[in-house]
Amino acid sequence: MIPICVNGKDYYNREEALAAWFEEWLMKQDFEQDLIDREKELEYRRTHPDWDIPYVMYGVRKKHKSIKKNEIAVFYDLLPRQKRARTAETHWYKVLYKRKATPEEVESLKAGEYTRRYLVYSLFIEKRMTLDKALSLIVADDKLLGITDNTISEIVTAFETFFNRKFRIYKPEFTTQLNLFT
Incomplete structure (x- = not known):
């Protein structure tokens, strides 16, 4: 029979190992503080x-030896009051700006059924998609959602201070769909 190791002690009975693990877990818990936090x-x-309104965060991909592409992202925190904030989706991003979601964004997020805490929408920076164009797309989307110009300028300023350069924000070219069959 293979022993089960719990904190350096071998158990040959599965129930004993589970009981030892559970006892150790109970000793590590601070139930009084949990009750105080719950009341708060x-x-x-x-x-x-408005405690459950999601947050919208703007960030930049952190540098790592295995990550070769530059990337900026917009991500939504669907559970803003949950204690454990760091997950794999946002671990690799540096948050530059954070704001509360608009009512339009809240309605669209509530319509979907999501299994993850964060929704990440990233834009890879390459020759065709420069930083200026990517930031212009983000700004255009935010203007369509009704974000104020003051907030948009704060977002752009956050990116400018991070990259230590000025950005050109392009005006989007809206196209109209022609109905050819009428």
């Missing part, structure tokens, strides 16, 4: 009716 959270939810 309930009080916050009572006093702030």
Whole structure:
């Protein structure tokens, strides 16, 4: 029979190993602090009716030896009040700006059924998609959602300070769909 190791001690009975692991886990828990945190959270939810509005974050891909592409991203935090904030989706991004989602964004996010905490929309920077064009697309989307010019200028300033250069924001070219069959 293969022994099960729990904290350096071998157990040959599965039930004993599970009991030892559970006892160790119980000893590590701080239930009093959990109750205090729960009461604080309930009080916050009572006093702030918009406690569950998602956050929209703008960020840049962190440098790593295995990541060769430059990338900027917009990601949505669907559970903003959850304690464990770092997941694999956002671990590789440096957040430059964070804002609350607009009512239009909240409605579109509530319509979908998502299994992950974060939704990441990334734009890879290459010859055809420069940083200026990528940031212009993000700004154009935000203007369509009704984000104020002051907030948009703060987003652009955050990217400018990170990259230490000025950005040209292009105006989007909206096209109209012609109905050829009428």
